[in-house]
Amino acid sequence: MNKLNRSSHCDKGDVSEWSERFGGAALVTGAASGIGEAFAVALAARGMDLVLVDWDRERLEALALALEAEHRIRAEAVVVDLAQPDAVQAVRAGTEAAGLSIGLLINNVGYGVYGPFTEQDPVEQAGMVDVNCRAPVMLTRAFTPDMVARRRGGIVFVSSTAAYQPTPHFAVYAATKVFDLFLVEALWGELTRHGVEVLGLSPGHTRPTRFSERAGDPVSNPPGGVARREEVVATALAALGQKRSVIHGLRNVAVAVLVRVLPRTVVIQSTLRYFEGLDLACSKVEDDARDRPRPPTSLDGRFARAVARMLIAFLAVSFIDLVVCSLLTHKLRFWFPAWIDARWDSRPDSWVTYSQSYVAGIVFIPMLAAEVIREFVPKAAAAARTAFATGTVAVLAFIVWWKGGLMLQYHKEQEAVAWVALTAVTWGLIRLGEKLPARMAGVTPLRLAAGLARGVAVFFLVMAVVDPVLCVGVQGLPWSKGLIVEMGFFVPAGFFLWALARRLSTDVPEVQCEGAIEGNIAGET
Numbered sequence: 001m002n003k004l005n006r007s008s009h010c011d012k013g014d015v016s017e018w019s020e021r022f023g024g025a026a027l028v029t030g031a032a033s034g035i036g037e038a039f040a041v042a043l044a045a046r047g048m049d050l051v052l053v054d055w056d057r058e059r060l061e062a063l064a065l066a067l068e069a070e071h072r073i074r075a076e077a078v079v080v081d082l083a084q085p086d087a088v089q090a091v092r093a094g095t096e097a098a099g100l101s102i103g104l105l106i107n108n109v110g111y112g113v114y115g116p117f118t119e120q121d122p123v124e125q126a127g128m129v130d131v132n133c134r135a136p137v138m139l140t141r142a143f144t145p146d147m148v149a150r151r152r153g154g155i156v157f158v159s160s161t162a163a164y165q166p167t168p169h170f171a172v173y174a175a176t177k178v179f180d181l182f183l184v185e186a187l188w189g190e191l192t193r194h195g196v197e198v199l200g201l202s203p204g205h206t207r208p209t210r211f212s213e214r215a216g217d218p219v220s221n222p223p224g225g226v227a228r229r230e231e232v233v234a235t236a237l238a239a240l241g242q243k244r245s246v247i248h249g250l251r252n253v254a255v256a257v258l259v260r261v262l263p264r265t266v267v268i269q270s271t272l273r274y275f276e277g278l279d280l281a282c283s284k285v286e287d288d289a290r291d292r293p294r295p296p297t298s299l300d301g302r303f304a305r306a307v308a309r310m311l312i313a314f315l316a317v318s319f320i321d322l323v324v325c326s327l328l329t330h331k332l333r334f335w336f337p338a339w340i341d342a343r344w345d346s347r348p349d350s351w352v353t354y355s356q357s358y359v360a361g362i363v364f365i366p367m368l369a370a371e372v373i374r375e376f377v378p379k380a381a382a383a384a385r386t387a388f389a390t391g392t393v394a395v396l397a398f399i400v401w402w403k404g405g406l407m408l409q410y411h412k413e414q415e416a417v418a419w420v421a422l423t424a425v426t427w428g429l430i431r432l433g434e435k436l437p438a439r440m441a442g443v444t445p446l447r448l449a450a451g452l453a454r455g456v457a458v459f460f461l462v463m464a465v466v467d468p469v470l471c472v473g474v475q476g477l478p479w480s481k482g483l484i485v486e487m488g489f490f491v492p493a494g495f496f497l498w499a500l501a502r503r504l505s506t507d508v509p510e511v512q513c514e515g516a517i518e519g520n521i522a523g524e525t
């Protein structure tokens, strides 16, 4: 530990409201960069004396000097490696030597390392546990008793949206952040009644920070969007004393809610595919950059493929509507807008019937918009992205209101639902068709047997429910011996085949690169 030898006296004005509220200085860990630096700036602006902790001496000292000069506060720099077992004693000694008592503790320090668990450096993995979990626990243990005795104080833990789901390729990091979140929420329960304000802060991707550089993660355009560190800090300071826990950003909140309601296996698998897709895209970029110059846009033709898929799905649905339904119903079904024929809905002519197949087009509006945002709206221009997304939602809402109103007016709602379902099935089949060759490449006889067993198991179990519902519920037939025998067979046979399929799957040796192939496909879409 090195404490800076600088003048400790600053001509400060009155003790600030914030210093009064927390009864002492603020201690910020990981203050030399990123979110910690933004915390330091925001608290200095509120007139709080600071103890800044980090291992980056140069930046920390420069920040402390700048904040003292600008805000007329005391800012003590304590240079320490928080992964070390004696780090907390060093921090304590630094604050005592400076004669500062700590009223607000910002447990911000933390880092992540991206990559498959078995390929990560074990020293880094243990380091994440030390820095992200052990250090905040020990710091909180060191400074909280005084806060409780004073009956005022504040504690913030910087967790992450990664705490809301198990995250393959960020497995250890995400687990440390769950630790932080659960710990701080439990402390909120224990300490609030002693006058200590406690908050868990969960940011999503935040810039500018050095987090991604150190983590080596490939995410540049995350689903939750990218926030500025000052906004994240403002969210935390506004929520401190008001809430137990806060997630920064509406999109991050939405993702956190979504991953809570989805089955966890689905969340884990899609996260894995997301990262594997990004990895493949990155290595493709690296390979291509090595081999030949690349065109500046449409990195790997993903956009073109996505649009082609939508067009094919739309045309297929329209074709089914126009040709197949016309043949089946002996009426020519065609999109016939009201301004061409005001009586389209009541024409006696059997050759013309109003059709809803264009709902396929409506379904694709948000998907197309998402592709356009991803491919064309500059990554840095968050405002442009938000404006485009808002415009798209407005257009979609207008079309749904307008066409939806017509459908309801002419009692076409069931038909519309059927077209949405057909569109989804067509889209799903096209996606399946794309994946199939890659999937088939890894199909061994054992894998095939597992797939068949799973398919038949699903059929049996579904029939065990559907059959009685149809016979007894819909048709009003009494329970029959045949039905009971059928269920007595379907249920155990279904579970047996399901277990067999699982067993066969675990016995199948992993086909090298299969995950990579799937990841590639997921990454393309």
Ligand SMILES: NC(=O)c1ccc[n+]([C@@H]2O[C@H](COP(=O)([O-])OP(=O)(O)OC[C@H]3O[C@@H](n4cnc5c(N)ncnc54)[C@H](OP(=O)(O)O)[C@@H]3O)[C@@H](O)[C@H]2O)c1
Binding pocket: 029, 030, 031, 032, 033, 034, 035, 036, 053, 054, 055, 056, 080, 081, 082, 083, 108, 109, 110, 111, 112, 131, 158, 159, 160, 161, 202, 203, 204, 205, 206, 207, 208, 209, 210, 211, 212, 214
């Ligand atoms: N940025 C994001 O997208 C994001 C998202 C969610 C949550 N978070 C969380 O936000 C917190 C702050 O991260 P950030 O994004 O601001 O990252 P950052 O820019 O890297 O800031 C972290 C600071 O802590 C320092 N540090 C790292 N290990 C240390 C150690 N052992 N001892 C002392 N100091 C150490 C870093 O120094 P070096 O740079 O020299 O390592 C850096 O100055 C972390 O807890 C992180 O998990 C960040």
